Amino acid sequence: MLVIPLRASQQERPGQLDNVLRQMNPQEYRKIIAAGGDGTIHSVVNAMIRNETDLPLAIFPAGTANDFAYYMDLPQKLDKMIAVALEEKYTLADVGSANGRFFVNVLAMGMMVDVSQKMDPAVKSTLGLLAYYIKGFSELPNLRPVPVRIRCDECSVETNMLFLLVMNGRSAGGFKRLAPDAEINDGLLDVLLFKEMPIMELAPLLLSVLAGQHPENKYVISFKTAKMRIESPQEVQTDMDGEIGDRLPLDVSVLSRRLRVNTPENDMEAPIW
Numbered sequence: 444m445l446v447i448p449l450r451a452s453q454q455e456r457p458g459q460l461d462n463v464l465r466q467m468n469p470q471e472y473r474k475i476i477a478a479g480g481d482g483t484i485h486s487v488v489n490a491m492i493r494n495e496t497d498l499p500l501a502i503f504p505a506g507t508a509n510d511f512a513y514y515m516d517l518p519q520k521l522d523k524m525i526a527v528a529l530e531e532k533y534t535l536a537d538v539g540s541a542n543g544r545f546f547v548n549v550l551a552m553g554m555m556v557d558v559s560q561k562m563d564p565a566v567k568s569t570l571g572l573l574a575y576y577i578k579g580f581s582e583l584p585n586l587r588p589v590p591v592r593i594r595c596d597e598c599s600v601e602t603n604m605l606f607l608l609v610m611n612g613r614s615a616g617g618f619k620r621l622a623p624d625a626e627i628n629d630g631l632l633d634v635l636l637f638k639e640m641p642i643m644e645l646a647p648l649l650l651s652v653l654a655g656q657h658p659e660n661k662y663v664i665s666f667k668t669a670k671m672r673i674e675s676p677q678e679v680q681t682d683m684d685g686e687i688g689d690r691l692p693l694d695v696s697v698l699s700r701r702l703r704v705n706t707p708e709n710d711m712e713a714p715i716w
Contacts, residue, residue, distance in 0.1 A: 444473070451479070451486055460490035467496075474499040474705070476528055480506010481548050485684035488538060488702060489545050501528035501705040508685070511548045513619070514612040514627055515706045532709040535700035536627045539611045541693045546683040547702070549615040550695065552673075553589060553606025553637070588639035589679055591691075595671035600664060603639040607673070609695055610635065620655030628710070630699040634671070636664040670696045 475498050477487040503524045504512035539546040588603035610622035610633040622633040640662040651657040658665040674692040681688035
């Protein structure tokens with residue numbers, strides 16, 4: 444098979460993915476392979492949807508956390524990655540949408556966003572997930588609650604938050620059970636809002652997060668929805684799959700079963716388009 448490599452870095456070559464997908468004839472290609480972490484998958488999927496590229500996506504997990512690939516149970520060894528990519532077994536995955544941009548795994552705001560965006564790339568590359576945890580602990584004294592308002596059919600709330608997660612997958616930043624009940628193709632997003640709390644409550648909450656029991660915590664609001672609006676009187680930066688997202692307000696929705704992903708098991712039950 445002929446493989447055409449493309450450097451997908453949006454920092455080094457902004458717009459290159461869009462240029463290639465816009466000019467290519469999808470009928471001449473079998474699939475797209477993305478080698479990288481969640482940020483790379485994010486860039487590729489956004490370019491595919493913007494350009495209506497109807498091709499399957501194979502993933503070679505090569506990033507720091509690889510949360511989307513972890514959910515899909517994709518292998519870590521190259522020969523096994525290739526074996527999965529060469530098969531015609533697919534899972535149909537939902538894609539989240541926020542103000543016209545798309546995310547495959549998580550939309551986040553609050554302390555977790557600050558940790559991710561303040562991370563030194565060299566440290567992240569060297570220490571991997573450990574870098575997130577070290578940075579997170581160092582930022583605890585600087586925690587500041589943010590007023591936020593959420594409107595949707597399932598839940599309307601106005602409160603002060605520490606951070607907010609809108610999950611398509613189950614894990615983020617290496618925390619494997621952030622959204623333990625999430626399903627990648629149920630047409631719903633799992634929302635977790637961590638309310639303002641005394642700092643001494645953070646350690647017990649972290650333990651419950653590791654155990655996947657935090658949705659029952661009194662400082663956590665959790666629900667599922669297909670459509671919501673998030674607002675704040677303050678300027679709030681967001682994060683999509685580890686990449687800088689748009690500021691609030693956000694209109695969030697889900698594109699049900701929008702993406703075909705090569706996986707070890709076939710979960711195709713309906714056409715993608």
